[in-house]
Amino acid sequence: MRAIRRFTVRTVLPPELAALGELVLNLRWSWHPETLDLFAEVDPAIWERVGHDPVTLLGAVEADRLRELAADRRFLRRLADAADDLREYMTAPRWYQSIPDAPRAVAYFSPEYGIASALPQYSGGLGILAGDHLKAASDLGVPILAVGLLYRHGYFTQSLSPEGWQLEHYPSLDPGGLPLTLLREEDGTPIHVRLSLPEQRMLHAQVWVLQVGRVPLLLLDSDVAENDAAARDVTDRLYGGGTDHRLLQELLLGVGGVRAIRAYCRVTGHAEPEVFHTNEGHAGFLGLERIRELTEARLSFDEALEAVRAGTVFTTHTPVPAGIDRFPAEMIARQFGGDNAWPTVPVDRILALGAEEEPGKFNMAAMGMRLAQRVNGVSELHGAVSREMFQGLWPGFDAAEVPIGSITNGVHAPTWVGREIMELAGRELPTLVERGRGWEGVTKIPDADIWGIRGRLRTRLVEAARARLRRSWVDRGASPPELNWIDDALDPEVLTIGFARRVPSYKRLTLMLSDPDRLRALLLDPDKPVQIVIAGKAHPADEGGKKLIQQIVTFADSEDVRHRIVFLPDYDMALGRLMVQGCDVWMNNPLRPLEACGTSGMKAALNGGLNLSIRDGWWDEWYDGTNGWAIPTADGVADPERRDEVEAAALYDLIEHEVADRFYDRTDGLPRRWLEMVRHTLASLGPKVLAGRMLRDYVVDLYAPAARSARALLDDGYEPAKGFAAWKLRVGQAWPGVRVEHVEASGLGDTPEVGASLGLKATIALGDLEPGDVRVQAAYGRVGLHDELVAPGYADLTVDSVDDGGRAVFSGTVPLDRTGPFGYTVRVVPDHPLVASPAELGLIAVPEEPAGMTNGILR
Numbered sequence: 001m002r003a004i005r006r007f008t009v010r011t012v013l014p015p016e017l018a019a020l021g022e023l024v025l026n027l028r029w030s031w032h033p034e035t036l037d038l039f040a041e042v043d044p045a046i047w048e049r050v051g052h053d054p055v056t057l058l059g060a061v062e063a064d065r066l067r068e069l070a071a072d073r074r075f076l077r078r079l080a081d082a083a084d085d086l087r088e089y090m091t092a093p094r095w096y097q098s099i100p101d102a103p104r105a106v107a108y109f110s111p112e113y114g115i116a117s118a119l120p121q122y123s124g125g126l127g128i129l130a131g132d133h134l135k136a137a138s139d140l141g142v143p144i145l146a147v148g149l150l151y152r153h154g155y156f157t158q159s160l161s162p163e164g165w166q167l168e169h170y171p172s173l174d175p176g177g178l179p180l181t182l183l184r185e186e187d188g189t190p191i192h193v194r195l196s197l198p199e200q201r202m203l204h205a206q207v208w209v210l211q212v213g214r215v216p217l218l219l220l221d222s223d224v225a226e227n228d229a230a231a232r233d234v235t236d237r238l239y240g241g242g243t244d245h246r247l248l249q250e251l252l253l254g255v256g257g258v259r260a261i262r263a264y265c266r267v268t269g270h271a272e273p274e275v276f277h278t279n280e281g282h283a284g285f286l287g288l289e290r291i292r293e294l295t296e297a298r299l300s301f302d303e304a305l306e307a308v309r310a311g312t313v314f315t316t317h318t319p320v321p322a323g324i325d326r327f328p329a330e331m332i333a334r335q336f337g338g339d340n341a342w343p344t345v346p347v348d349r350i351l352a353l354g355a356e357e358e359p360g361k362f363n364m365a366a367m368g369m370r371l372a373q374r375v376n377g378v379s380e381l382h383g384a385v386s387r388e389m390f391q392g393l394w395p396g397f398d399a400a401e402v403p404i405g406s407i408t409n410g411v412h413a414p415t416w417v418g419r420e421i422m423e424l425a426g427r428e429l430p431t432l433v434e435r436g437r438g439w440e441g442v443t444k445i446p447d448a449d450i451w452g453i454r455g456r457l458r459t460r461l462v463e464a465a466r467a468r469l470r471r472s473w474v475d476r477g478a479s480p481p482e483l484n485w486i487d488d489a490l491d492p493e494v495l496t497i498g499f500a501r502r503v504p505s506y507k508r509l510t511l512m513l514s515d516p517d518r519l520r521a522l523l524l525d526p527d528k529p530v531q532i533v534i535a536g537k538a539h540p541a542d543e544g545g546k547k548l549i550q551q552i553v554t555f556a557d558s559e560d561v562r563h564r565i566v567f568l569p570d571y572d573m574a575l576g577r578l579m580v581q582g583c584d585v586w587m588n589n590p591l592r593p594l595e596a597c598g599t600s601g602m603k604a605a606l607n608g609g610l611n612l613s614i615r616d617g618w619w620d621e622w623y624d625g626t627n628g629w630a631i632p633t634a635d636g637v638a639d640p641e642r643r644d645e646v647e648a649a650a651l652y653d654l655i656e657h658e659v660a661d662r663f664y665d666r667t668d669g670l671p672r673r674w675l676e677m678v679r680h681t682l683a684s685l686g687p688k689v690l691a692g693r694m695l696r697d698y699v700v701d702l703y704a705p706a707a708r709s710a711r712a713l714l715d716d717g718y719e720p721a722k723g724f725a726a727w728k729l730r731v732g733q734a735w736p737g738v739r740v741e742h743v744e745a746s747g748l749g750d751t752p753e754v755g756a757s758l759g760l761k762a763t764i765a766l767g768d769l770e771p772g773d774v775r776v777q778a779a780y781g782r783v784g785l786h787d788e789l790v791a792p793g794y795a796d797l798t799v800d801s802v803d804d805g806g807r808a809v810f811s812g813t814v815p816l817d818r819t820g821p822f823g824y825t826v827r828v829v830p831d832h833p834l835v836a837s838p839a840e841l842g843l844i845a846v847p848e849e850p851a852g853m854t855n856g857i858l859r
């Protein structure tokens, strides 16, 4: 018989051990080894059995043992120290507290969070990044208030059928067995967030609080008695179900999330967020809810839109068009129109926010960008790709001017870095991580020390991989006597390559199988063998991805190579940690430029692993020629199969001639040239790949400016927002009257020379606008074959005179700062102290005929 419901009965701790309860309820333990040691000491055997999950540990430990601990003076002293340390961590001023004018609080919305293996609320990189974002924010004292959903069945765990086909299993999570507390009114009543749905339905959700260090994470959960069965299932799984289901999840996350934040701030006295960060389109409805709040407080839609945009940051995470979140527009119309409409928020305005090229579609990324004054991609290359991909939202502007910047992702070192590495060089590394500088010091660490630790980490991986492999084969129906070979599967001395990731097609899981004989030869090389550890989950609906996994598994099952190549099922944070720590080389071969950033290679680098990767995402930015290897890309090759072949051949060559050679080239038993690269990797990448660096960038480049913009709009009951909205409306209406009528150059002479300057006078028809409403700029620089300006510079022109007919003359100078073909033009864009970029309004006027283009060759 199966139970219809499960729950966990919590242990009552003796009063002397009350602090243990406090420690368990703060997820800081997940990145604090000393606290984990303390948990281990509670009962070492149970600790191992429950997979280092402290909540389960406390549920399983015997009352006798607890009584014993309550009388153990030494344990109590350590417990008191740990509790003090946590209290100090929670309250002491940190980096953020020295930033002037920083926002009092920042709300962070994400559909998934990867915080600890015990909380399977993530599917891949997006969630892991969100988890690392919160942890780094906590370490730096950034006052983030985070929002997500509590998926009762989380994301699936993966196993394999005898044929190597992915099988999915959804664990059933019991909030009582997790370190969560229910958000309640002061009188103890659980707080419910409510959303009205079409046809008089209502969606209720309770709110769980997960404390991630200093950061509270609010998780909405629709499994409550007030809901009908369908509504109860809204938060059943991460990325399960169809479009309707997804829309309800996103409504709950965005709209419900804002309501949860309001309730949390009300009952706890937490500061209200001044900035809202939308981590990917899924959370975008939060902007609509904030518009609703402000329109109900008597702002017009346009005024509210400005106030909301100013304080919103949107991060886009995918350059794969199929990865963009879209809905049929009629679904949105049904949700926000008819009987269910919000009286102050017209549904046609909502539909316009999500409009895209394809009529009838509602695009969450487009809405994200229209609702946020500041937008970023997650690596420099991804920023550039996004500017092209979304150029259509800013017609008339070159891709380079599309207002999408980039902040390259980072990883939270205390979560991902092996303890041995952290302890390398005494206690120095944690300090380096905290400060983000001083990494050159790692060059002083002796070769033998690094090699010793790398060997320990590799051995640990090999041992854990054998155990997992055995479990997997048993699951697949093998009997233990058939599995003796597993005792010798993988070798702690052999060059170990790791490959672990989700399995969408662009990541090309099976590229390494392009030429199976060549791969076999690398694995079985008598002098310089390599071994490969592989892991990855395919999306449950992705049959193609499951086929790729099956191909890999089938190859790895072959008797001749199965001791050198293994597929380990159920890639999650725990397996990820094991792999990024134990592998010598981290391999990544996406189809460039479809990997937005990638972060697993950063984790490997921090552990002294070397990256072997296509130059995509972060690796395009930070590969420096000697901190790893770049797999050459065949960008120009149009035939995808041919391209794969070319890139695979380059990969095999690199492994055979560069990677393995270096690894096995020993002097006095040490691979000196390899270790040189490891040290250079740590010194050059260490400070860059940290989530702390990423957080500082977000605070300085996005959160603080967004807070300034938001504050500038809210004085006197949002008077500046009203003015700004009225200005945008007026400029938008008058813009058809703006023209560049005439441009005149002076000072050019017959043979212009570099270093001279060019005087420009532009006559601009302003229609109903004033000179102060616009910015007139000369764009200048190198010209291409078709007279297009390539990466132009801009110089502002200033107004000289205005006539009665609304015609103004602007003038200024342009430096002839380069030799060769040179050109210029003049453009007009709207200008206001509150716009964040020239392209913000999507309005521009340029000469009808390219004016005064000079293609003189300058010496």
Ligand SMILES: *Cc1c(COP(=O)(O)O)cnc(C)c1O
Binding pocket: 123, 124, 125, 126, 128, 500, 501, 502, 571, 572, 573, 576, 577, 597, 598, 599, 600, 601, 603
């Ligand atoms: C780091 C990590 C990811 C993301 O890695 P990518 O390099 O972006 O693929 C995904 N899943 C897990 C479990 C991770 O630890």
